[in-house]
Amino acid sequence: MEADPLKVAVAFNTYEPFVYRREKASEDSVAKVAEVVCETLKQAGMEATLVPLQRSMFNFLRRIKDLNVEVVVNLCEGFFGKPQWESNVAAVMEILHIPFTGNGSRTLALCQDKHQAKAILSSFNLPVAPSQLIASAEEMVDLKFPVIVKPNSEDASLGVHPESVVYDQEALAAQVKRIIETYSQPALVEEFIDGREFNVAVLDDGEIKALPVSEIDFTGMPEGYPKICSYEAKWYPDHILYKATPPVCPAPIDDDLKERLQSLAIIAFKAMGCRDYARVDFRMSGQGEIFILEVNPNPDISLDAGYARALKAAGIDYAEFWRIMIRNALKRKEENVATNGRR
Ligand SMILES: Nc1ncnc2c1ncn2[C@@H]1O[C@H](COP(=O)(O)OP(=O)(O)O)[C@@H](O)[C@H]1O
Ligand SMILES: [Mg+2]
Structure with a gap:
């Protein structure tokens, strides 16, 4: 008799309340990737279901529980429009002993x-390139120009534009101000390689x-x-x-x-x-x-x-890549490995 297909949830974040940002394309891409991954898993014989993480973490977890999945393919890149909460989503699954693919909360946070x-x-x-963390536009840097100014805790090139590379103190101050005001976080100023x-x-x-x-x-x-x-x-x-x-x-x-x-x-x-x-x-x-x-x-x-x-x-x-990722996640569950990124 053939074994039942493996039940998998493909989790991704969809809720983006911070529409004031001029950068939206990267947020939209997560849903598209999730669809492709879900389709790939189905074609590989698994019972895969898309599970969007919207405004409510409770609803998300309830859906995963109701589906009775054996593993979650975790494509969440944040929560509630905050990429900084990417690690928290993984942390919730860790403490609930839900096996998931990809990195653990500690690594995501670091x-x-x-x-x-x-x-x-x-x-x-x-x-690594010499750099300084700057929390105000008035701060001076002890670095060689040109430098690049980026938000310290974003990814996908958010906040990185041609004008982010600066050649003098005045332009630097303007970019630091832009980062702090737009992203509400310090700017990382790094020597331009x-x-x-x-x-x-x-x-x-x-x-x-x-x-x-x-x-x-x-x-x-x-x-x-x-x-x-x-x-x-x-x-x-x-x-x-x-x-x-x-x-x-x-x-x-x-x-x-x-x-x-x-x-x-x-x-x-x-x-x-x-x-x-x-x-x-x-x-x-x-x-x-x-x-x-x-x-x-x-x-x-x-x-x-x-x-x-x-x-x-x-x-x-x-498809083979995803089979390997799912196998890793199930192996961690079997071995009861601490799933917070420590081996
Ligand atoms: N110190 C640097 N020197 C030259 N280019 C840089 C430097 N830091 C960032 N960049 C450019 O900006 C892009 C985005 O920066 P990165 O640090 O990778 O942030 P993100 O998390 O947004 O991808 C890089 O792919 C690179 O092209
Ligand atoms: Mg990068």
Whole structure:
């Protein structure tokens, strides 16, 4: 007799009350990804159901309980319009012993605070760019210009626009003010690493491995724009900056650089207590010095984003990837592993 199909909930956040923000495209993408993942799981023979996390955490949990699922594919990137609550959603599932895919609450919280995440990476002797956390536009920085100004606790390039790269104190103060006023949080001011940008997807399928390196090709960037992956470059397919920043995977790099990036990515994955999957972002200066920008413990997992591109380059089918993630989550349940990101 055939076994009953595995019951899976595909969880994603939908409620976004902060419509004043000019950045909405990244929020909308979560629902689309969830649909694709749900369809993929169904085609792989599972009984998958979409479960949106809306205004009420109670309703969300009740729905998961009623469905009697064995595992949750957790695609939630925040709650109540706050990406900073991404880790809280995972934490609720942890204390209720609901097995879920992806990173645990502790890792999600640590990586969400860029300044603190950099301190952890540094403590593992990993290279990060010099930076300062600034809470007021009047504060001076002790950094070499140009610098880039970004919100300390957002992701998906929120708040990162061409004007975020500044060359003098006056422009810096204006950008810090914009970040503090728009995002109600301190700004991370970081030395601008003028050079190539790489991403490394890391996968834990029982063994932690780095997938083929990806590069953002900035060669088509129009004159006068900084070579960065701004919000426009990430989220508006018709924008000139989107077209000027195509990703290339595998990156055209020699084996030595490839191995350096991949081994740094694996060390960073472990340093932040990651599990299942994450993506590490790098910049390399003109002198060949490598810096880790950040570890993304809940990277965009849509078919047209970097992680899936790296899976494809590694010859790993999207459905197979999800089977591995679900297997990991069920194994953690079986072994009763503390599910907060500690191994
Ligand atoms: N120190 C830096 N030097 C050069 N470019 C940077 C630097 N910090 C950020 N960027 C650019 O801004 C983008 C978004 O910054 P990142 O730190 O990765 O934040 P997010 O969490 O929004 O992805 C990067 O992909 C990169 O193109
Ligand atoms: Mg990034």
